[in-house]
Amino acid sequence: MISSEIDYLVRLMSKLPGLGIRSARRIVLHLLNNKEKEMLVLSSEIKQVAELVQFCSICGNMDTKETCYICLDDKRDKSIICVVENVGDLWAIERSSVFGGQYHVLGGVLSALDNIGPKDLKIENLVERAKNKNTKEIILANSATVDGQTTAHYLADQLSECNVLISRLAQGLPIGGELDFLDDGTITQALKARSEV
Ligand SMILES: [Zn+2]
Known part of the structure; x- marks a missing residue:
């Protein structure tokens, strides 16, 4: 059994394209074992890009600028x-x-x-x-x-x-x-x- 928070993270991860529950478990375990160097960097990067990204007003491409x-x-x-x-x-x-x-x-x-x-x-x-x-x-x-x-x-x-x-x-x-x-x-x-x- 793993904690419910970690289990939830695994289930979220397993919904990503190309990942199943097994690879999601491996990735989460890897991140937990490399918390400072990878997990925190990745989570802050995801948050930052999610907040900045928008669709180009001309062509519809994605970028952090209009x-x-x-x-x-x-x-x-x-x-x-x-x-x-x-x-x-x-x-x-x-x-x-x-x-x-x-x-x-x-x-x-x-x-x-x-x-x-x-x-x-x-x-x-x-x-x-x-x-x-x-x-x-x-x-x-x-x-x-x-x-x-x-x-x-x-x-x-x-x-x-x-x-x-x-x-x-x-x-x-x-x-x-x-x-x-x-x-x-x-x-x-x-x-x-x-x-x-
Ligand atoms: Zn464009």
């Missing part, structure tokens, strides 16, 4: 916007270091099953950004899931009136594949061989 580090970076190409479903996908594309443009984070996918409609995603802002005369290309980097592709079709339709090139990632992404799970080489190829919609 405008994120990507939107503020003058060296990045302002004429290309890569549309992704979530921040995890943005990180996946950034990891491949093949893309030097801007992003737009939708905040999910259209889904009849989960009752998520266009108003629940950042689509209006995307159309606004596409209408900006500096925007030349919009890359739809939706995942190869059914909902991801439905969303991509909807976006292509909404953007058709804007004077921009609309492209999508090359086929060959695994069906049902989400960007975050792909290796950097696959993402690089999918971006380089993107085709016009």
Whole structure:
């Protein structure tokens, strides 16, 4: 038996992605054994980031500032916007270091099953950004899931009136594949061989 406070911590930890009850127990035990150097540092860091983090007012990325580090970076190409479903996908594309443009984070996918409609995603802002005369290309980097592709079709339709090139990632992404799970080489190829919609 372990104390109820520690047991509660283990149960909270076990709900994190990729962790089960066994690995949660191991992590908590490790932290308890390294209280000063790791447990207290980690807990204060989590609290600090949680209090500071916000969504970028332009692209929807997460940062501790109102405008994120990507939107503020003058060296990045302002004429290309890569549309992704979530921040995890943005990180996946950034990891491949093949893309030097801007992003737009939708905040999910259209889904009849989960009752998520266009108003629940950042689509209006995307159309606004596409209408900006500096925007030349919009890359739809939706995942190869059914909902991801439905969303991509909807976006292509909404953007058709804007004077921009609309492209999508090359086929060959695994069906049902989400960007975050792909290796950097696959993402690089999918971006380089993107085709016009
Ligand atoms: Zn941003």
